[in-house]
Amino acid sequence: MELKQLLYFLEAAKYKNFTKASEVLHISQPALSKMIKSLEDELDMTLMVRSNKTSEITDAGFIVMQYAQKIFSQIDEMTTILNDLTELQRGTIRVGIPPIIGSLYFPSVMAEFHKQYPNISINITEYGGAKVVKSVVEGEIELGVAVLPVDEEMFNIYPIVEDQMKLLLHHQHPLADRDLIHLKELKDEEFIFYHEDFALHDIMWNNFIREGFQPKILFKTSQWDLMSEMVGADLGVTILPESICNRVENKHVNIIDIEPFTPWNLAVITKKDKYLSFAAKRLIEFFL
Structure with missing residues (x-):
């Protein structure tokens, strides 16, 4: 028929x-x-x-x-x-964002997008950067915010943030008055670190290994505000992106440059050769 x-x-x-x-x-x-x-x-x-x-x-x-x-x-x-x-009158977008950065850049983007397209719902899932990448590959989410680099043959990449890593120390730490500290000088420090499913975990861990030591991990968390507060309580040191450091208000925390220079660049990623909704395409434009 x-x-x-x-x-x-x-x-x-x-x-x-x-x-x-x-x-x-x-x-x-x-x-x-x-x-x-x-x-x-x-x-x-x-x-x-x-x-x-x-x-x-x-x-x-x-x-x-x-x-x-x-x-x-x-x-x-x-x-x-x-x-x-x-015409973007309705639709749903599935987005993955690492919780350590979710509050930094995206509330204002989401708010502006919602004002223009109120009938489009955005389902946000908070995953570590590594799991965001995996979820985009598996089709669980349409687009994700990931820490670069990622596989350029597998993903469409839309860079949105260029940043660098900084060291956070208690203000009475022996190194707190320095302007620049090399990673090698931190081999005896205790670190407040990131969970394994975060891209920052592997990035910084590999940096330490290249400098000849494994960091001593005191505590692991996905919350940057908790990490900075623990540094302020003199429980250890941590390394965070500069844009996050700029939001730290604890007067007991000093923020210092580290070498070698470690970039922290973010991008919206989508899987190549996979259909992307019109709403998702427009949301990407809001990020850029």
């Missing part, structure tokens, strides 16, 4: 006249009769009783007509919804 068969039958049933229906459909009357006859043959039922001037719909024809109307109503609704999506 084809949609065209149902469409032609609906027009014939509407006018109860093959000549009128064929004119509306811009086809010949024999072609219309042949299409409806093929539908009747397929269903093995008579749908219309034809006469010279008018045609009557059978009981079976009424049933087919009712279901055909429902089918075309659903198609019309689908088309409307798709048109709404392209």
